[in-house]
Amino acid sequence: MLDVAPPKYPHEVLAVVLRVRDGRLEVLLWRRAEKPYAARWALPGGALGAHERLGTAIARHLADKVDVREIAHLEQLETRSDPRRDPRGRVLATAYLGVVPSDAEPSLPQDTAWHAVDGLPPTAFDHGSLVESGRARLGAKLSYTTIGFALAPKAFTMSQLRDIYSAALGHQVSATNLQRVLLRRHVIERTDITAPPTESGGRPAAVYRFPDRSLRVTDEFPAFRPRS
Amino acid sequence: MLDVAPPKYPHEVLAVVLRVRDGRLEVLLWRRAEKPYAARWALPGGALGAHERLGTAIARHLADKVDVREIAHLEQLETRSDPRRDPRGRVLATAYLGVVPSDAEPSLPQDTAWHAVDGLPPTAFDHGSLVESGRARLGAKLSYTTIGFALAPKAFTMSQLRDIYSAALGHQVSATNLQRVLLRRHVIERTDITAPPTESGGRPAAVYRFPDRSLRVTDEFPAFRPRS
DNA sequence: GCAAAAGTGTTACAATTACACCCATGC
DNA sequence: GCATGGGTGTAATTGTAACACTTTTGC
Incomplete structure (x- = not known):
């Protein structure tokens, strides 16, 4: 099936990490310093490593932003493939849903903060719609899991x-x-x-x-x- | 975040195409001619094209095996990333669930056939467990969609x-x-x-x-x- | 008329919502 | 005692399962 060498693509992992605090559902975002989307808020994540699984990769990248031990649940959400989702060039992205207990108090880096899911600030790439996916998944699963x-x-x-x-x-x-x-x-x-x-x-x-x-x-x- | 050039990976799309015939749930498989897994049954699919979305790619590859107009529904299932899922080297795979009406009679190529989901023959790669994922998704959705x-x-x-x-x-x-x-x-x-x-x-x-x-x-x- | 399959009526049951009411504490 | 939540009892409502019974055809 793969007669010729198949094309290769950069692949990143992203996480929609949700928690409830002060009666609101919040998502963990970090503020981009550089272009594209400089100063916009983005989901935590990063590149998939050469010998890594997606789940391992997202846990590794999340460790930069939060204490991963605080993440009580992590599951795969969906994979995005729009060739134009990153203006720098094609990057596939697999998003995960992470959930943090409301009493956890992870210390966050300077550029990272929790944001109310209702009324998000401008976000980078397709991250806003991924937050929506994550919220929908969590809401559905609360009722039957x-x-x-x-x-x-x-x-x-x-x-x-x-x-x-x-x-x-x-x-x-x-x-x-x-x-x-x-x-x-x-x-x-x-x-x-x-x-x-x-x-x-x-x-x-x-x-x-x-x-x-x-x-x-x-x-x-x-x-x-x-x-x- | 991506200071150095990020690593790239071959990415393939696969489809778990299901239908009901003769009172059984069946999945569309094709028989591999070459190694690895020669003579084993595999899910239809193939490489992701350079400027293609995943959904478009799976539709294109399916066209080789069935009349895609017969596929009444297609949705993304999950992405597999085990570095050893293909013995030839690392390939990421995004699986889709496809559903074909029971009265459709698509003509199939020589190497392709429908198989009862209960009691599958030996399958290639991780395709057997993907069939299980597809069956579970279809079963759940029948009840609430x-x-x-x-x-x-x-x-x-x-x-x-x-x-x-x-x-x-x-x-x-x-x-x-x-x-x-x-x-x-x-x-x-x-x-x-x-x-x-x-x-x-x-x-x-x-x-x-x-x-x-x-x-x-x-x-x-x-x-x-x-x-x- | 009889067999076969489709469709309706009805009852039973299970799960959930709504709400009234009682309980246990601090002041 | 009374205000303030916490918790239980219970009726109303909804949705589904089970099953008897009627309907409509072919022979």
Whole structure:
């Protein structure tokens, strides 16, 4: 099939790293110093190494921007191939979705900052639309997988988790129903610990946690399935 | 970021083209003539052209194996990057999922044939696991999108559609409930035409169709959403 | 009339939403 | 006691599965 030497292309990896903070969904961006798109905000990433897998490459590049140990989940999103997506020349790009718990406090380099996903500043290349892809993927998976573990702290109250889900989904979520749905599916479990009330008082809240901190599909799409 | 010239890699596109025939889910494979993996079955595809997008490339390569006009739906699946996935040297591969209606009868070249997805012959490279990815994606999307249009003929009876869904999902589906679910979501609509009974007799069946033959999400994951 | 397949009516069941109400704490 | 959230009980709603029964044809 490959009679002649096949053409080769530079390949980069990018990451849409999301977290919830102050009730908003945020994405990690760094400010470009040089042309093209000087002073615009861009996704972290970089070139794929000669003997590297894509997943390893994105972890390596992210290490320059954040403490990778803070990234609780990482999955492949999509590969972009528009020949004109980089004005300097053709570069293929595979984007990943990364998720950081809301209580993580990674120290960031000078040029790097979190930005609210709603109302992004001007972005470089096709990175703005990749952020949208990442947000959509996270929103969908919150409803049928355990990906919430990556967004939440190790231990949390239901109101904290409600605020996290609300911000990530972009609409109000009821703590009452969230608790019941997640408990029934065994996505979260209650611990013996209770948290003290906040300044404004109120009953102390029970502390919950995700029993397994890895991705698992909980809601096999029920349509057209025998009840078993 | 790219101070030195970045490394370049050969990039190929592959397609997992699925259809339902004789009550089984089938994938399009071609038999390799040369090493490596001589005589093994492989996914159609080929190199990415210098100024080409991935989607265009896979359509071009597929044209060698099938009449591309028969492919009712095509979407990106995932990108594989294991440096050893091709023993001849490193090749990145982006796989697509293609879907062909069950009544299409594309003529195939000598080396190409449909194979039941259950019980595949030995395959080349990592193509076997890509077929699994494709099957999983199709199965999930059948439940929450209109992707069924790509699998079904333009017009069909409910029993035909039931057989198609059963084969693609790998479990029994009730025509009664399938009809109601798809009608309520306006995924299918009834036409004025009735089909004559088969040889074994029986009441003539109403003919249905998919009103829009493009992908649409029908079942926004309902979890945690206000009823609005 | 009878067999076969299609289609409808109806009930059962499961999951979720909405909301009223009770609980536990600080002040 | 009362304000403030946390949490439970429960009814309403929705969507799907299961299945009996009716309809429409060929022979």
